[in-house]
Amino acid sequence: MKNQYFGDINDYRKYGLLRVLHLVGFGSLLVAWMLTPDGGGQDGGFRSYLWEPERWRRYDPELYDGLVTLLSSATAPAVSLIEKSNLLPNTRYYSELVPDRLEDRDTWRRGLLEAARDVDWVFLDPDNGIEVPSKPVGRRGSSKYVTWEEIQWLFNAGCSLLIYQHFRREPREAFAQQLVSELGRRTGAPVTQAFRTPHVLFLLAAQDWHAPRFDQAVSKLSERWKGQIEVIRLTNTPL
Numbered sequence: 001m002k003n004q005y006f007g008d009i010n011d012y013r014k015y016g017l018l019r020v021l022h023l024v025g026f027g028s029l030l031v032a033w034m035l036t037p038d039g040g041g042q043d044g045g046f047r048s049y050l051w052e053p054e055r056w057r058r059y060d061p062e063l064y065d066g067l068v069t070l071l072s073s074a075t076a077p078a079v080s081l082i083e084k085s086n087l088l089p090n091t092r093y094y095s096e097l098v099p100d101r102l103e104d105r106d107t108w109r110r111g112l113l114e115a116a117r118d119v120d121w122v123f124l125d126p127d128n129g130i131e132v133p134s135k136p137v138g139r140r141g142s143s144k145y146v147t148w149e150e151i152q153w154l155f156n157a158g159c160s161l162l163i164y165q166h167f168r169r170e171p172r173e174a175f176a177q178q179l180v181s182e183l184g185r186r187t188g189a190p191v192t193q194a195f196r197t198p199h200v201l202f203l204l205a206a207q208d209w210h211a212p213r214f215d216q217a218v219s220k221l222s223e224r225w226k227g228q229i230e231v232i233r234l235t236n237t238p239l
Contacts, residue, residue, distance in 0.1 A: 001125045001164075004038040006077035007067050008046035013197045014164070015067075016060045017221070017229055018088055018123060024216040026160065027120030032094040032112055033079050034126040036143050047071070059225050063087055092119065098126075102138035109150055113157065121160035121210070124151070129165035129201075130179065148186050151205070155187040160210045165201040176201055176232050194232045195221075201232075 005011065022029065049056040050068050057064040070081040083093050094115040099105055116122050127144035130151070135142045146163060155161055163183075168175055176194040183205050184192040191206035191214060206214065221229050 001033045001035055001079065001127065002038050003035070003076070003078040005046075006079050006081065007050070007071045009049045010046065010197070010199055012049065012056070012059075012063065012067060013225070013228055014125075014200075014202075015063055015082070015087060016225055017195060017202060018091075018162075019060060019063060020217055020220045020224065020229075021121070021162070021213075022089055022091075024213045024220060026210060026213060027090070028118070029088065029091045030094060030116050030119045030122045030159075031088065031091055032115070032122060032124050034124060034143075034146060035079070035095060035097050036127055037097065059228060098143040100138070100140050100143045105137050105142070109153075112150065113153060116154055116157060116159055119159060121162065122154050123162045123164075124154075125164045130163065130203075151183070152186055155189060155205055155207075158207065160189075160207045161187075161203075161205045163203040163205075165203055167199070167201060172196070173232060179203055196230050196232050197228060 018029065018031075050064075050071065053064065066085060066087045070085060071077060074081055079093075079095065082088060083095070092115065094112055096108055096111055098108055124146045126146045129145065131137075131142070131145040131147045135145055137147060151161060151163070165179065176196065179201070180192045180194050180203060183189065183203055187205045189205035190208055191204070191211045193204045193206075193214070195202040195204065204214075218231050221231070
């Protein structure tokens, strides 16, 4: 996650999904932003939805109005804006910048595990998603990925997980199937699934006690976010 992208259309959908999972009883949440420094890319080109309330407000009016207010009063976009709001109830945040250097990443990881103590679920928000072979920890750009080791440690600590994941240049459902299968194999989670938006995936690895709430989440998403956030129906999954 980069501060410069706060409040864009992908964020609106992202926070909408987190709010639905909270609404159906997922419990206390840690948002691990996995922040990296802002770059020179476009930082506001995907915020035009904020000026189209007749089209976008209906999905989550409270969230929409809140984002409009936060961004209109801010000198620059930043995740700290939502941290100080009440838009994500029962939530704590881990906002340390993710380093590339191996030794520094170890320190960052220990901080993450400490921050996740006593929460019910963790949202991991890396720039790109789950690690790829070309960017092992310690290499430049590895900060844009969450590692399988970090995912496993958090799940073994008793947290359900939701992970932000960019699509790659391959068929989307096959890509989602592959990652969901790998997520299940790596964590042993009884429930693994994928939520799809027009641009990104959200991968879920749920502990036993969250499994009964999944169908409620799907129903609520269909009610609130139809056409914007959908469950990918995958083969060989527990649901």
